[in-house]
Amino acid sequence: MxxxxxxxxxxxxxxxxxxxxxxxxxxxxxxxxxxxxxxxxxxxxxxxxxxxxxxxxxxxxxxxxxxxxxxxxxxxxIGRSFQRTNIFPRLSAFDNVQVALISWQRKSRNIFLKSDRLLREETNDILDSIGLGNKKETTAGLLAHGDQRLLEIGITLGTHPxxxxxxxxTAGMSPEESNKTVELVRKLVREMGLxxxxxxxxxxxxxxxxxxxxxxxxxxxxxxxxxxxxxxxxxxxxxxxxxxx
Ligand SMILES: Nc1ncnc2c1ncn2[C@@H]1O[C@H](COP(=O)(O)OP(=O)(O)O)[C@@H](O)[C@H]1O
Ligand SMILES: [Mg+2]
The missing domain is CATH 3.40.50.300 (P-loop containing nucleotide triphosphate hydrolases)
Structure with a gap:
């Protein structure tokens, strides 16, 4: 491919x-x-x-x-995350993912634009899938480093790659965090067929x-x-x- x-x-x-x-x-x-x-x-x-x-x-x-x-x-x-975290630090985790979805939707010029409700659902699904569902209202810049890296992955998923x-x-993560992240990425990639x-x-x-x-x-x-x-x-x-x- x-x-x-x-x-x-x-x-x-x-x-x-x-x-x-x-x-x-x-x-x-x-x-x-x-x-x-x-x-x-x-x-x-x-x-x-x-x-x-x-x-x-x-x-x-x-x-x-x-x-x-x-x-x-x-x-x-083709979706890509960056070595240095590339989130909007002042926006909530939720808004970071939703902005990615909205901007992808605009770029893709899809004639079947998603409603706000569907975008919110998809944003929640992505946040749940990266394990940040319970931190979605947190300002992204205040998340722990490991969670910011996970959010970065969520934003990448928002471009429908x-x-x-x-x-x-896993840069800057503890060994335990790294292992957890690798396991999560593997599961997501498999489930989504990426x-x-x-x-x-x-x-x-x-x-x-x-x-x-x-x-x-x-x-x-x-x-x-x-x-x-x-x-x-x-x-x-x-x-x-x-x-x-
Ligand atoms: N924009 C650039 N201008 C000049 N040199 C660069 C630029 N980007 C990377 N390099 C150099 O290219 C080499 C490879 O860098 P990089 O791709 O970042 O390596 P890695 O990601 O494997 O650590 C390094 O020597 C780096 O300094
Ligand atoms: Mg590098």
Missing amino acids: FRVEHVTKSFGGLMAVSDVSFELKKGELSSIIGPNGAGKTTLFNLLTGHIKPDEGRIAFEGKEITDLSPHEICKRG MLILLDEP TLLFIEHDMSVVFGISEKIRVMHMGSVMAEGSPEEIRANDDVQRIYLAEED
Whole structure:
């Protein structure tokens, strides 16, 4: 359903993303891991049209999307969360999700616009699904960090994606919170029949949610395989150990 071919992007002399190719199958849960600076977020920015590749092509559902704007790509069904939380801090949790739904509805120019009541129901459904139903009146900026990250996922779901790209959704969470979030994301993605691509810095977090893991290092995908294969890969261990030093 999603195909990335030879995508490359340099910033000045720095090859941030270098000849990356991969495919995602419908319903697949996979992740991209790699040390800080490996090019993961830049790759996401390329996939969602926020920056344009120097070379390469991206296709979704059989159609090329390489030259589309972020908003066109979102409309096609690719939703994305950001590494840094991207909520409206002064609005309630409820309003954050509802604004996402309303703005998606406008963008999609759907002739069957939802009534306020249906939008409210859908907003409540999303908040329940991310476990924030009982905090929906809370001002988003006052939610705990982990809850803000969950809200960010809720906002992404509000764009009605078929494919969701989550950029370090567990960043800054405790290990317990991270595990809970990964479990929740897996459940949601399965229930909603979505395809997931999950960026993570911490290798241990992704094992529970990945059928396939791709490891980025210095702009390239240097390994691809099942969690077991990646865990046993000496080169992968080496780059992670090098980062700790
Ligand atoms: N807009 C930009 N201009 C210049 N350099 C950038 C820009 N965005 C990212 N980079 C550089 O590209 C490299 C990859 O960054 P990034 O994609 O954020 O890595 P990751 O998400 O894996 O930590 C880094 O060296 C970063 O400094
Ligand atoms: Mg990043």
